[in-house]
Amino acid sequence: MTALTLNPIDIGAVVSGLTSPESGGIDVFIGTTRNQSRGREVLLLEYEAFEPMALEVMENLERRAMERWPLHKIAIVHRLGRVPVGEASVVIGVSAGHRKEAFEACRFLIDVLKQDVPIWKREHFADGTMEWSGSIQQSKVNVNRV
């Protein structure tokens, strides 16, 4: 299951969707907005996606994980728009017969998501500036806060 949503992610509901009678272990990774980035105070993160492609890449990641490990269910949910400090931007969950596969696949999915899924975050700093994250040219693209 893959989803993009503008609303807070209901983690309990994601986990419920992963349970199955065959599963013995579920690993869930939750990425949350930190209050600082590279030493600067962060107020919130703002995510945008190339939505149809992001969903396709996420589905492709699920297929790759399913081929590589004996898994039961996978959920990848990414929030878009503004995500305040302490709230979840991404929830990735994997259920499997045993915990080893669940942990390995969950780690794989978040690692590859961060490399390949066309989603971008803009950091909104307490000093009123904002910056796109993850860019080699970060300092060049400061924009004044609207």
Add this chain to the structure above:
Amino acid sequence: MTALTLNPIDIGAVVSGLTSPESGGIDVFIGTTRNQSRGREVLLLEYEAFEPMALEVMENLERRAMERWPLHKIAIVHRLGRVPVGEASVVIGVSAGHRKEAFEACRFLIDVLKQDVPIWKREHFADGTMEWSGSIQQSKVNVNRV
């Protein structure tokens, strides 16, 4: 935070308790009752604990993880009594600045919990028998179902 409970574990509440403004990643492991064990159909698992010692060992595991990785918060919640197929018997969550530590510490905690925490499960099989799990003498201690 460590807890033993006879009630279903509220995973959303556990995760909420782990969030902090400094955290960027949370890893949560959820152990659930599987519908089979060593080829036999399982109806439910029944857990018992040496409760005060189990809590002490769980707190000790938390301290060891905190010393080994830069973590923010840890939760270890184990359910006792009867846990039907598909429901969670244990929830372990770790929040940290970055995901690497969260994954490693969560894996460590469930691995060591399974070795050291004085909690036992009895498998209730569909054929009406039940057996304590994890024993080298499993076949010897079959008991008739009450």
Add this chain to the structure above:
Amino acid sequence: MKIRLRLFANARDLAGFAEKTVDLQHPRASEVFEYLASVNPEFREWSRSIRLAVNRRYVDDAHPLQEGDEVAVIPPVSGG
């Protein structure tokens, strides 16, 4: 040959637009970088960190384009 360009995140900010239909002479993905540099020279420094996706799939610079292709300009992603 007409292709539909889509730009995201800081690539969109640098170009000043999110979508545009452009007419390319040499139908290869790499020509998109030349077009972007003509819009804003800062794209020259950026091109090594930008990936292109044609019809929602990542492609390399030599990928041949076809009339009507949607070419997405993907700056370094930062989801998660």
Add this chain to the structure above:
Amino acid sequence: MKIRLRLFANARDLAGFAEKTVDLQHPRASEVFEYLASVNPEFREWSRSIRLAVNRRYVDDAHPLQEGDEVAVIPPVSGG
């Protein structure tokens, strides 16, 4: 010397009781195994897989016991 024994899971089933105050002559944890074998000989086969905890801490067999200690008989754990 009186100690308080506590038994769990299949150790309790084998012994037929969950708690008992017993009087030991040689105050070492290992004597608990001899006592258990006197209750049910099956404990002999079990002793290598049983751990003892004195006052809620795992101890080795040579651990000296003191009057009033609580000794828990811990069969292989299976939480999680």
